[in-house]
Amino acid sequence: MSHPIEILRFNTCGSVDDGKSTLIGRLLYDSKSLMEDQLEALERSADITGGGQINLANLTDGLRAEREQGITIDVAYRYFATPRRKFIVADTPGHVQYTRNMVTGASTANLSIVLVDARQGVIEQSRRHTYIASLLRIPHLVIAVNKMDLVGWSEARFTEIRDAFEQFLPLLDIKDVKFIPLSALNGDNVVDPSKETPWYVGPSLLGHLETVHIASDWNLHGFRLPVQWVNRPNNPRDPRLHDFRGLSGQIAGGTVRVGQPVMVLPAGHRSTVKEIWTHSGSLEEAFCPQSITLVLADDIDVSRGDMIVGLDSLPGASTELHARLCWMHPKPLQKGKKYFLKHTTQTVQAVVTAIENRINIHTFEAEPNPSELAMNDIGEIRIKTAKPLIFDGYSHNRLTGACILIEQGTNATVAACMLQPPVEPIRPEYNDFAI
Amino acid sequence: MSSYHLDHLQYLETEAIHVMREVAAEFERPALMFSGGKDSICLLRLAEKAFRPSDIPMPFLNVDTGHHFPELNEFRDSRAAELGGKLIIRKVEDAIKAGIAVPTPGEVSRNRLQIPTLLAAIDEFQFDCAIGGARRDEEKARAKERFFSFRDSFGQWDPKNQRPEIWNLYNARVNPGEHMRVFPLSNWTEMDVWEYIRRENLQVPTIYFSHRRQCIRLGGRGQWLPVSEFLVPRPNDEVKELVVRVRTIGDIISTGMVESPANTVDDIINEIAAARVTERGSRADDKASEAAMEDRKKQGYF
Missing domain, CATH: 2.40.30.10 (Translation factors)
Incomplete structure (x- = not known):
């Protein structure tokens, strides 16, 4: 019925009060991913703590301690979808003592959003977050210059901040960087393009998230299968399975085909792939990050912790x-x-x-x-x-x-x-x- | 040419299979929580995918509150038998008799009493890991869970002191008496679960589909609950026969019935796509307070 939908994982980082939670709240709100009971809960907490003002940050600040202190103390995961993609969002806190949470949230991300307060510009946290995104080799980076409404939507200020980043970006390993001027509080350039930024010709944040090319983010060069679990049926009802000895794991790199020569490390034994077994039927070929069970042509000793690799590119x-x-x-x-x-x-x-x-x-x-x-x-x-x-x-x-x-x-x-x-x-x- | 590309369900599936195999490899005595609800139905299919052609290398565990929908328990038993798995059931009723679970005066719900019952079962069988079907999109406190969620010797979750979880390298180490809760469906949404049920052609209990049922609105207000031996109408309650289904299954005394004509998995998917309230909106146990789930989880709830 529908075309395949990809998942894009991203994380947001910025320092306290840069508006991370507000931005995620805005993405959920404007992409119509919020439900009535969530809105009701927001309105209830607005009456109690917000003087009647809906606070989009309350959507992601889930724990009691966080609501009391008005901060985010741990990584919170959110989910939303548009007709083009599904999104897994890791909302990672920006306090200096919680860098570990950013590493946690960013380690699995395709894309990082570094939030910058347009009034403050590049601060130590911005450099730290950008550095961590580079350290973790996150394929795509968005610098979201937030609170642009508070600097009068000044193109000069936006350019100034971009220039400040571009002074140190060449020192880092980031290939794809996008700068977007926005206001999370008012929703400008978050889902819909803003009328306030005629000088900005790029996509809205969501527009970018929906279209950035992520199909090449997985490593497809150099077959690697860390053996996770040795699959040997104890009392198989099917006699054909008496000698079944499968090597189960999630492919961590490259592709594998039936008939392909492989090597089991660290022992160095060579064999060929006899079958790529899955519960849904055998495959001719499998690729990273599929979970499979390999059957090798030779009965060699393999256990958890070993790695099966292709011969073309050795680790x-x-x-x-x-x-x-x-x-x-x-x-x-x-x-x-x-x-x-x-x-x-x-x-x-x-x-x-x-x-x-x-x-x-x-x-x-x-x-x-x-x-x-x-x-x-x-x-x-x-x-x-x-x-x-x-x-x-x-x-x-x-x-x-x-x-x-x-x-x-x-x-x-x-x-x-x-x-x-x-x-x-x-x-x-x-x-x-x-x- | 083949395309080296996973769609969202294939991605979630491979992630969950990886998590399940880590559990089988790293723990000595894991268990898989199976209630017969839609999430744990997916867990069982993922376990098949992770471990076949071998047997699923862990027993199934269910805490029976005594307030379960009968349709759910029937489904639970038949599905477990079909897979050739060992099903362990521990009852809140028995835990109350043994003094392990102590109801507060007037407490009707068995929800809180599941916690000591579960912890006692974990202790009885010396489980060092329990796989559950909880999802982060269900609730705000769950949104902060790890895949591998560490529980101390009291079974408690400490949200401020969670282990960082980096890449797919799960730290599964526990000391004796401690255990891990593992959530392979962490990244799944309600929609993903139903789309997976459709793709895998999985059977689900009949109460997920539209049926006629006597429903009751206590004091004439709030959500429609099923009439049962535990909820007998009193004079100022509103009672009506409605065409309903359940969206999420809790106890029969707290699970809201949703008026719905959805008869097939396709109907349900369309209904969710158009839904304007969340799944947990129909669970009275979660509405007790803003932090109801957080408080229960800290004590040892799933």
């Missing part, structure tokens, strides 16, 4: 890793302390052997040899793991190039790490020899 394999990291816990990162490291489907013990630098968020420069990395700090570290990781550089693959650190004992997730590319790809001839 690295090492116990010595170099990574950029965002520290997310009140207790600072300690050199020499053991952490668990979770990478794709394997968890190993790891020690941070060196803290090479901390990034100065004002200048984006690396300050060498800090004594520690504290909550919300970003820096480069060296890690040694108890078992080799099979990995790619994060810049090449966001799924096989990412890992998290977990504190032993409390099990708190303390860091998000983005791996630097391997020094060299794994050498299969060595592995053949090793077998």
Whole structure:
């Protein structure tokens, strides 16, 4: 009946009072995604706390503590749809102490919206958020210059802010940036183009979200299947399944075809793909990020944490890793302390052997040899793991190039790490020899 | 040429399958909460997709308040049997008798009493993980949930101290006595659930479709509730036979009946597309206060 609808995931970031929640409220309101009972609840809270003024921010500030303090304390997810696309929105708070929430909300995003108050221009938070979007390699960035009504819809002010961004954007890894002047409170350029900005020829924010090209955001180069779960039926009723041995997982990169030669790492065994099994029937070909079950032609030993890869583009394999990291816990990162490291489907013990630098968020420069990395700090570290990781550089693959650190004992997730590319790809001839 | 492209349901499906397999691989004693409602029906299909041709490697768990719609329980039992799964049912009634759940004087609803009943079941079977069908679009407190939602040894959710959840790297580690609630449908909307039911051609309990039913409006006001042994009309109540269906299923004493001619999944999808109130708008348990869900979740509710 209808054409396929894609999902676009985006997050909003800005500092307190930049109007993030208001902007999301406005998108929901103007795209007619709000229901009568939600509007009634808004009106009720307007009577109680807002002096009769509807506050669109109340739509997303869900927890009692947030309503009381008028702030957003955690990532809130919202959903809305237009006839063209479905949207998953991560509303990420902007306070300096909650950078970890932005990393959380942005890690899965196709697009980040950085809100800037037109009166304030570029502040430290704007630079931090833009830097994090770049660090996480979010494919698309929107700089939403909000509260344009409060600067008289001045094109000069808008240009000034854009110029301020363009001074530091070239230092970052962001390929697609769009600047949009808007007023979330009044709805200008949010869903419908505004009459107030005849000098702005681009799309409204929603217009951009509906049309920005995201089909190429997944990595389709270099087949990677981290083995998640080995599928061996215990007492199959179907005799054909007696010898079934499937390797289940979500493809983390590239494509795979029946008959394709593959290698299982770290052991280095080679085989070919006999079947791509799914509950809905076998496939001839599968691609990232599909969840599949591979059956290989040879009966080789494979378990969770192994990675099945294509031969055309091999990943690295090492116990010595170099990574950029965002520290997310009140207790600072300690050199020499053991952490668990979770990478794709394997968890190993790891020690941070060196803290090479901390990034100065004002200048984006690396300050060498800090004594520690504290909550919300970003820096480069060296890690040694108890078992080799099979990995790619994060810049090449966001799924096989990412890992998290977990504190032993409390099990708190303390860091998000983005791996630097391997020094060299794994050498299969060595592995053949090793077998 | 094939197109390397997932539509929204395929994307949500692969994300949910990944989450389910992480649970099977990372936990020793997981359970899957299955009520027979539309969300958990999707969960079971996703479990089939995640684990077939093997058996689904976890039992199904349901907390029976004693106020369930009979149609729901019948469906629950037959679907679980069809999949060859082990179904564990723990009853609020029994928890009250055992002194595990204590009703406050005059408390009719069993909603709050599900919490101690569930926590006792988790303790009884030493479950370290329970998969649930909750969705973030249902409610404001749920909008802040993680896929992997950590519960301390009291079963409590601490919204201010959640683990950051980055990429698809779920931290599933818990200490003894603690457990995880996992929500594979976190990113699904009500519409996605019905579109998935349509695409997968899934059976649902008959009460989701239009039927004639004796309904009651307490004191002649508010929403239409089903007449049942728990809701017997009194003089100033309004009683009427209506053509209704349920949009979301809670207990029979608090689930609002929606007047609707929707007879097929297609009808329901059209109805939702035109709906002007949210799904939870018909659940009296959520209207108790602005923070009703948040408060219950902190105590151990799903």
